[in-house]
Amino acid sequence: MAYQTIEVTKLTPHIGAEIGGVDLSRPLGNQQFQEVHDALMENLVIFFRDQQLTHDQHKDFGRRFGNLVAHPASRHSPAGHPEILTIHADENSKHVAGEEWHSDVSCDATPPMGSILYLTEIPETGGDTLFASMYAAYDRLSQPMKAFLDGLTATHDGEPVYRGRFGYQPGEKGFPRAEHPVVRTHPVTGRKALFVNGNFTTGINGLTKPESDALLQMLCRHAETPEFQCRFRWQPNSVAFWDNRCVQHHAMWDYYPQRRHGYRVTIEGDKPF
Amino acid sequence: MDYQTIEVTKLTPHIGAEIGGVDLSRPLGNQQFQEVHDALLENLVIFFRDQHLTHDQHKDFARRFGRLMVHPVKPRAAIDPEITPIHADENSTNVAGEDWHTDLSFSAVPPMGSILYVQELPPVGGDTLFASMYAAYDALSPAMKDFLSGLTAIHDGEARFRPIGLVPREGDRFAQTAHPIVRTHPLTGRKLVFVNQEFTTRIEGLSRNESDALLKMLFRHIETPELQCRFRWRQNSVAFWDNRCAQHHAIWDYFPQRRHGYRVTIEDDPARHRV
Secondary structure, eight states, X not given: OOOSSSEEEESSSSSOEEEESOOTTSOOOHHHHHHHHHHHHHHSEEEEOSOOOOHHHHHXXXXXXXXXXXXXXXXXXXXXXXXXXXXEEOTTOSOOTTOSSBOTTTTSSSOOSEEEEEEEEOOSSOOOEEEEEHHHHHHTSOHHHHHHHHTOEEEEESHIIIIIITOOOOBTTBSOEEEEESEEEOTTTOOEEEOOOTTTEEEXXXXXXXXXXXXXXXXXXXXXXXXXXXXXXXXXXXXXXXXXXXEEEEEOOOSTTSOEEEEEEEEOXXXXX | OOOSSSEEEESSSSSOEEEESOOTTSOOOHHHHHHHHHHHHHHSEEEEOSOOOOHHHHHHHHHTSSOBOOOSBOOSSOOOTTOEEEEEOTTOSOOTTOSSBXXXXXXXXXXXXXXXXXXXXXXXXXXXXXXEHHHHHHTSOHHHHHHHHTXXXXXXXXXXXXXXXXXXXXXXXXXXXXXXXXXXXXXXOOEEEOOOTTTEEEETTSOHHHHHHHHHHHHHHHTOGGGEEEEOOOTTEEEEEETTTEEEEEOOOOTTSOEEEEXXXXXXXXTTOOO
């Protein structure tokens, strides 16, 4: 794709591109916005370097792509900014966000369209993030497996993650839980993507538990295939923007007890189909 | 089912029955033959106690059900090619049928059944487990049944036999055959799962990981106790299993004791072998 207002440097053939020529602290013009959006659709996750963003500027950029949503576990928000999730790890951390392969909040009835993570402090080495293309994961399944999975739905449950691992208490309606197609169609690109993840997906509906366990284990393992991935090495003030509808990611916590700090905004998505 | 000439005592609701009132050393009359056959189809594996059979009587009984099959493994000693000795003692490093399996499923036309006559066995131990592949199929989810119904799997004798030092009686290698994963029994018309962990190596048309995951799940599924019966042998017991719909597993819990017997294997009728 030819871009006029941004520079796009791919990290791998399937996924990931670094975007140059954009200052995210200022409102994007229409063509630049369109090209950033195109680059996201084409590359699934895009990266920006050396950005200086206030919380408001971070949110303003996010809002160009949709409404912002508060994370269900958003007790870690800066004062006055419930749409911002603080991402933080240091010598006192017992866990960090996103340590396993996952789609963000896939337990929601309408999981996020995407997330924009801005890291201001990172260790000298370590703390990279892996991103994997669920288009590629789907494409690499066999024809009979595609046909089988195309008709199935799976349950995504927030409780095991949010209660078991992080100790959050449920809201009034309990922990989020939803059923989504195992293979979803991206609403913009029309491409099919595998949509189960090891974090939230607890079962494939209509199968026995052993059948479901076997398939989920195989699919989650399949989603980890290195050929579907890129690995992003952060610098201070880097921004990653991933399309949560077709990407899984995994935050590596290989830098304990060092400190890593930043902020995420999450953009509203729609019901998977 | 009402039987006139034999007594049928079920071991479990799904599989296994002990048959009384039959002397297998003598030719069966037509009605008794028919009832033994009915009992086999109804119970998948049938057992007879206190039989005294020469090799010829053993083979004559089997021939009522079809032609006898020459076992494709080259025998260690010259013996009647239609008789397969089943033997374990203090020198054994493996025994036949230690894993769940269908006999010779890698053959282009796997056997209809086998008749095993055990003459010597330890006071305890050496039982055989049998499992109903009808029940295995019935217990799958509708979505899984539909998925598997369109698929075939490779059954390979090489993968199983060569590593334990067994070589083919004829030719360079054991057969490798693709069979439907969901098979229809040619006589009962019932559907059943037809993969087994001894011989089934992969599902055709799937990736390696997909195939491994599904086969592992199915092999585990087939081991479900609810699908099984457990036969406790006595000296001179006979077991006759319908190899098209039953898997079995010979338990080797009696080392270094001795267990000894003979098996004859019955060909399936290719004209009736539905694939």
